[in-house]
Amino acid sequence: MKSIKNHLSLVIALLSILFSMQIFIIVDRSIEAYKENLASNYSVVIVSQKNLSDTTLLEVNTMISEVEELSPDNVIKRLNTGMDSKNIEFLKLTLPKFYKLNLEHYPTPEEIIDLKKDLLKNKFITKVEDFAHTHDTTYKLLLLFKGVVTVFALSIFIVTTLLIFKELRIWQFKHSERMSIMGLFGAPVWLRSAVLFRLSMVDAIVSSALAFLLFTYIASSQWILEQFDYIGISVVLFDPVSDFIMLLGVAITLSILLASLIVLGHKEEV
Amino acid sequence: MDKVIIANNLSLSYSSNETIINQADFSVSSGSFVFITGASGSGKSTLLKSIYGALKPEQGSLIVGGVELKGVSTSKLNFLRRHIGIVFQDYKLVKEWTIEKNIMLPLIINGYDKNVTQNQVDTLLKHVRLKHQAGKYPLELSGGEQQRVAMARALSHNPILILADEPTGNLDDYSSQLIWNLLEGANSQLKTTVIVVTHHIPETLNVDYKHFHIEYGRINEVN
Ligand SMILES: Nc1ncnc2c1ncn2[C@@H]1O[C@H](COP(=O)(O)OP(=O)(O)OP(=O)(O)O)[C@@H](O)[C@H]1O
Ligand SMILES: [Mg+2]
Numbered sequence: 001m002k003s004i005k006n007h008l009s010l011v012i013a014l015l016s017i018l019f020s021m022q023i024f025i026i027v028d029r030s031i032e033a034y035k036e037n038l039a040s041n042y043s044v045v046i047v048s049q050k051n052l053s054d055t056t057l058l059e060v061n062t063m064i065s066e067v068e069e070l071s072p073d074n075v076i077k078r079l080n081t082g083m084d085s086k087n088i089e090f091l092k093l094t095l096p097k098f099y100k101l102n103l104e105h106y107p108t109p110e111e112i113i114d115l116k117k118d119l120l121k122n123k124f125i126t127k128v129e130d131f132a133h134t135h136d137t138t139y140k141l142l143l144l145f146k147g148v149v150t151v152f153a154l155s156i157f158i159v160t161t162l163l164i165f166k167e168l169r170i171w172q173f174k175h176s177e178r179m180s181i182m183g184l185f186g187a188p189v190w191l192r193s194a195v196l197f198r199l200s201m202v203d204a205i206v207s208s209a210l211a212f213l214l215f216t217y218i219a220s221s222q223w224i225l226e227q228f229d230y231i232g233i234s235v236v237l238f239d240p241v242s243d244f245i246m247l248l249g250v251a252i253t254l255s256i257l258l259a260s261l262i263v264l265g266h267k268e269e270v
Numbered sequence: 271m272d273k274v275i276i277a278n279n280l281s282l283s284y285s286s287n288e289t290i291i292n293q294a295d296f297s298v299s300s301g302s303f304v305f306i307t308g309a310s311g312s313g314k315s316t317l318l319k320s321i322y323g324a325l326k327p328e329q330g331s332l333i334v335g336g337v338e339l340k341g342v343s344t345s346k347l348n349f350l351r352r353h354i355g356i357v358f359q360d361y362k363l364v365k366e367w368t369i370e371k372n373i374m375l376p377l378i379i380n381g382y383d384k385n386v387t388q389n390q391v392d393t394l395l396k397h398v399r400l401k402h403q404a405g406k407y408p409l410e411l412s413g414g415e416q417q418r419v420a421m422a423r424a425l426s427h428n429p430i431l432i433l434a435d436e437p438t439g440n441l442d443d444y445s446s447q448l449i450w451n452l453l454e455g456a457n458s459q460l461k462t463t464v465i466v467v468t469h470h471i472p473e474t475l476n477v478d479y480k481h482f483h484i485e486y487g488r489i490n491e492v493n
Contacts, residue, residue: 181363182375186349186354187379
């Protein structure tokens with residue numbers, strides 16, 4: 001009972017740090033997925049006097065990932081009120097060309113301005129439609145959301161850090177007596193602190209195992225999966241290998257740091 | 271005869287405005303039995319602290335087991351301490367460890383074999399009449415019982431030097447006699463140097479001893 005209580009406080013502090021970290025990662029992944037979603041729906045349309053090859057357009061800016069020529073047939077169909085085919089062919093030649101450009105990622109407003117400038121450098125391109133206004137609102141919303149989440153994660157981080165430091169004081173107090181006594185019988189520093197490091201290693205492993213269980217449960221929860229479905233994105237909530245290794249790494253690093261701070265801060269009483 | 275402790279012009283203090291031990295000269299021969307007496311607050315525990323290197327000499331020199339303690343390195347001090355057995359006035363037992371593990375501590379630090387350790391601890395528990403308490407924790411014992419655990423711990427690794435700070439301070443006559451027998455035994459059979467701080471030198475002792483008295487910061491030998 002007593003030993004469980006010994007472990008509990010550090011395990012809880014570590015677990016809350018791991019929890020907020022993984023949540024931040026999930027939010028970040030969702031935003032990225034959402035951005036990709038936006039990118040695939042967003043495109044720039046240009047009007048050109050002359051036929052432009054795909055390669056010419058792709059070379060204009062590295063952001064352009066795909067070029068699609070918009071067929072003039074629709075326009076012509078509407079004009080087609082009894083023209084013979086020869087005239088239609090002629091008309092087709094004189095009509096400007098329309099191209100739809102898909103982009104590699106969802107652009108920032110500055111990237112759109114640059115892209116537009118680059119495109120207009122080509123003397124045949126007469127107009128660039130970038131749908132900037134709609135884009136701007138969506139983009140600002142996205143930034144706002146990310147900002148809110150960052151503030152949230154930061155405050156959790158601050159609170160848990162304070163928690164850890166309070167824990168550190170208690171630990172220092174609890175372990176310093178034993179460490180002093182061992183020192184009085186000539187134990188070298190590594191031996192004095194061995195118990196401390198073992199304890200903190202165990203706590204790190206326990207808390208990451210708990211985080212593993214928690215997020216495995218969350219990642220398989222029907223309700224949560226439905227929510228993501230509803231937004232229209234699919235996100236890896238918890239990768240049992242790479243995410244777990246990262247959480248374990250963070251927990252071990254933190255607890256070893258904690259133990260080292262205690263060992264370094266330990267002074268032999270006179 | 272070899273000297274285990276040589277103090278020359280030794281001064282000890284906790285802060286610069288108060289000197290506890292003032293320019294003392296004394297030495298302790300290897301294998302001898304020494305009593306230190308003095309009024310409460312005279313500096314007996316302080317002197318022991320300097321011998322196990324917890325309080326560095328303010329002035330002069332203090333050589334213990336051939337090691338100069340003024341400016342001694344941590345590793346050298348640790349090495350020296352592994353060969354000293356200390357009974358602290360306030361026992362200093364590890365609260366979260368059982369009696370048995372407490373007694374084992376110096377043996378673990380010295381890297382003794384597990385079997386040797388267990389045998390030694392069993393023998394000592396018998397000697398201090400605490401066999402039945404082996405699995406208990408220090409705070410579950412009486413003051414006198416804790417003191418006997420501290421004694422057993424100090425003897426466990428057969429140190430070359432034992433420092434005992436009022437080791438019978440909390441004990442009745444019977445238990446006190448037990449402690450004196452143990453210290454006498456270590457001194458006569460293992461040639462361990464024994465330094466004991468006490469208020470009463472026992473009359474029944476069967477060994478020759480030296481007696482230092484501390485007064486006004488001076489250490490005087492009593493004949
Ligand atoms: N850690 C310390 N910091 C500052 N002063 C101390 C410290 N320990 C002891 N002293 C002072 O040093 C003086 C000697 O103390 P010490 O403990 O050596 O006395 P003592 O002879 O062992 O007394 P007692 O018989 O009561 O145990 C005392 O005046 C005490 O106030
Ligand atoms: Mg004292």
